[in-house]
Amino acid sequence: MITTPHPPHPTNNLTSLLSPSFSETFVAEIFVSRQLFFLHHIQILELFLALCVFITIHSLRQKKHHGLPIWPVLGMLPSLSFAVLGLQTNLYEWLSQVLYRQNGTFLFQGPWFSSLFCVITSDPRNLEHLLKTKFSNFPKGPYFRDNVRDLLGDGIFNADDETWQGQRKTASIEFHSAKFRQLTADSLFELVHARLLPVLEDSIKHSAAIDLQDILLRLTFDNVCMIAFGVDPGCLQPGLPKIPFAQAFEDATEATLMRFVTPTCLWKTMRYLNLGAERKLKRSIREVDEFADDVIRTRKKELALLLSATNNSNASNDDDKKNKHIRSDLLTVFMGLKDERGEAFSDKFLRDICVNFILAGRDTSSVAMSWFFWLLHQNPGVEHKILQEVCRIVGGRTSSDRDHDHESKNNGDDDEAVVFKPEEIKKMEYLHAALSEALRLYPSVPLDHKEVVEDDIFPDGTILKKGTKVIYAMYIMGRMEAIWGKDCREYKPERWLRSSDGRFMSESAYKFTAFNGGPRLCLGKDFAYYQMKFVAASIIYCYRVKVVENHPVEPKLALTMYMKHGLKVTLQKRDRAERKKLLNI
Numbered sequence: 001m002i003t004t005p006h007p008p009h010p011t012n013n014l015t016s017l018l019s020p021s022f023s024e025t026f027v028a029e030i031f032v033s034r035q036l037f038f039l040h041h042i043q044i045l046e047l048f049l050a051l052c053v054f055i056t057i058h059s060l061r062q063k064k065h066h067g068l069p070i071w072p073v074l075g076m077l078p079s080l081s082f083a084v085l086g087l088q089t090n091l092y093e094w095l096s097q098v099l100y101r102q103n104g105t106f107l108f109q110g111p112w113f114s115s116l117f118c119v120i121t122s123d124p125r126n127l128e129h130l131l132k133t134k135f136s137n138f139p140k141g142p143y144f145r146d147n148v149r150d151l152l153g154d155g156i157f158n159a160d161d162e163t164w165q166g167q168r169k170t171a172s173i174e175f176h177s178a179k180f181r182q183l184t185a186d187s188l189f190e191l192v193h194a195r196l197l198p199v200l201e202d203s204i205k206h207s208a209a210i211d212l213q214d215i216l217l218r219l220t221f222d223n224v225c226m227i228a229f230g231v232d233p234g235c236l237q238p239g240l241p242k243i244p245f246a247q248a249f250e251d252a253t254e255a256t257l258m259r260f261v262t263p264t265c266l267w268k269t270m271r272y273l274n275l276g277a278e279r280k281l282k283r284s285i286r287e288v289d290e291f292a293d294d295v296i297r298t299r300k301k302e303l304a305l306l307l308s309a310t311n312n313s314n315a316s317n318d319d320d321k322k323n324k325h326i327r328s329d330l331l332t333v334f335m336g337l338k339d340e341r342g343e344a345f346s347d348k349f350l351r352d353i354c355v356n357f358i359l360a361g362r363d364t365s366s367v368a369m370s371w372f373f374w375l376l377h378q379n380p381g382v383e384h385k386i387l388q389e390v391c392r393i394v395g396g397r398t399s400s401d402r403d404h405d406h407e408s409k410n411n412g413d414d415d416e417a418v419v420f421k422p423e424e425i426k427k428m429e430y431l432h433a434a435l436s437e438a439l440r441l442y443p444s445v446p447l448d449h450k451e452v453v454e455d456d457i458f459p460d461g462t463i464l465k466k467g468t469k470v471i472y473a474m475y476i477m478g479r480m481e482a483i484w485g486k487d488c489r490e491y492k493p494e495r496w497l498r499s500s501d502g503r504f505m506s507e508s509a510y511k512f513t514a515f516n517g518g519p520r521l522c523l524g525k526d527f528a529y530y531q532m533k534f535v536a537a538s539i540i541y542c543y544r545v546k547v548v549e550n551h552p553v554e555p556k557l558a559l560t561m562y563m564k565h566g567l568k569v570t571l572q573k574r575d576r577a578e579r580k581k582l583l584n585i
């Protein structure tokens with residue numbers, strides 16, 4: 001019998017259609033073709049499943065060589081997404097496990113057609129190579145500069161080459177001048193004794209828990225504005241008010257950060273259309289600019305008045321008089337300088353300089369102190385040793401020192417507070433070690449970024465193509481057994497002290513990278529230590545800081561390592577007898 005592969009043509013007559021032989025054949029044909037159809041689909045399904053299994057096995061096997069599975073199209077993004085969503089421990093811990101598997105360096109491969117390709121390293125040899133030996137081959141680069149330009153302009157943080165060099169040189173001279181040291185000492189005295197301690201005292205009076213991180217953030221924001229702009233925004237005061245400039249600054253940095261996790265073309269389109277985070281950014285930058293313009297205008301008038309007053313004066317020592325009255329904040333210093341063409345800096349450039357310094361010095365030391373107080377809570381032995389050291393130094397004061405202290409104290413109802421002098425702060429070496437140890441485990445800047453100018457090779461053999469982004473992971477370096485030994489995860493200030501005489505020993509900047517290294521070493525490092533030691537010693541001398549039970553503590557994913565939920569603490573006034581015993585006077 002001849003079978004047709006197709007059903008009868010619709011023009012065939014009805015009898016033939018209904019004949020039994022035809023219908024049997026027809027049903028059989030449909031049955032067979034359906035079977036073939038299902039078989040066909042099952043085969044496709046099987047093939048598809050087999051392909052999926054193959055891709056999965058292949059992708060997972062990549063983990064062995066590349067550190068993470070590499071999926072078609074999406075690259076390593078799925079693993080990163082899981083880590084960011086918190087399905088792993090925390091992002092930094094997850095990254096340290098990957099780096100550990102890859103001997104300290106690996107290439108992160110993002111989705112096709114994205115800019116998410118970068119080399120991530122925690123190898124000290126590579127750090128020395130990129131921060132010092134081949135410094136000029138690893139600038140911040142166009143990707144970083146493009147993302148932060150609207151907020152930071154051409155300021156030091158966002159500048160490379162000559163623009164960076166000029167600012168660095170001037171600011172460096174300023175940071176090491178006696179006048180600047182005086183400014184930092186005076187501003188800190190004012191902030192700690194007239195503002196911080198009264199706010200803490202208030203919390204004891206009301207038996208209230210406070211967010212210590214928030215209070216320290218307010219303190220350092222006010223402090224860095226005093227240094228950069230010569231003005232005090234007043235964030236730290238009773239009632240902890242919202243200050244529009246501080247809020248605008250915070251919003252602007254958060255919205256800028258969003259650009260790093262948004263495809264470039266998308267945030268540029270959003271900026272053009274003034275939508276979402278870009279809208280917020282524009283508004284907050286306008287507020288920051290208004291504040292800066294106002295300060296610059298006022299300062300210019302102030303300087304002009306001062307200049308005309310000294311010009312009209314007949315005194316012979318005019319210059320001395322003028323210098324005495326001129327402020328020593330960064331804005332005033334840069335206003336007195338000229339650019340390479342011999343012209344005064346533009347207001348925009350002055351604004352950029354100040355905004356960059358505020359960004360650099362605003363949160364870094366406060367978050368470091370927050371982690372430090374949390375570590376002390378878990379290590380009461382360390383806290384006791386710090387108190388011992390502080391009391392020994394106070395106990396060693398002469399009677400004239402003590403008179404000075406009573407005169408300068410500006411805190412009526414707290415007769416226990418002492419004002420530490422710069423030379424006393426310098427002597428606090430155990431406290432210095434305890435803060436460095438906190439920064440080792442919780443560096444305020446957990447990751448940093450550079451871009452390769454010309455093809456290069458890292459000392460560990462990693463090949464770097466021109467344009468590659470390099471991320472160096474300070475958080476991970478602080479927890480590497482190869483650098484710090486088997487007890488690398490323990491909080492031990494003693495590791496920073498020489499066993500023979502207990503003096504502080506500094507560590508190579510390419511191993512202890514919290515302050516960066518090479519020509520771009522943090523400019524505020526000495527100031528930051530002074531600030532942190534002054535604040536920490538003043539608090540510890542007066543109070544016991546207790547973290548509220550069950551308060552969750554984890555890092556926030558941001559450019560600076562904030563505590564995600566702040567640091568809720570209660571304070572107890574220290575027993576006078578406890579201190580007396582240690583003071584030994």
Ligand code: HEM
Pocket residue numbers: 156157168224227357360361362364365368439443444445448449513514515516519520521522523524525527528
């Ligand atoms: C614990 C406190 C601090 C830490 C851990 C810290 C850390 C760092 C790090 C890692 C960098 C390199 C950033 C980069 O190039 O991407 C840096 C740069 C810088 N820091 Fe700090 N910093 C601290 C406090 C301060 C303070 C208080 C100031 C100023 C008042 C300051 C001023 C600067 C400046 C101006 C730069 C840029 C240097 C340059 O690019 O040449 N820092 N800091």
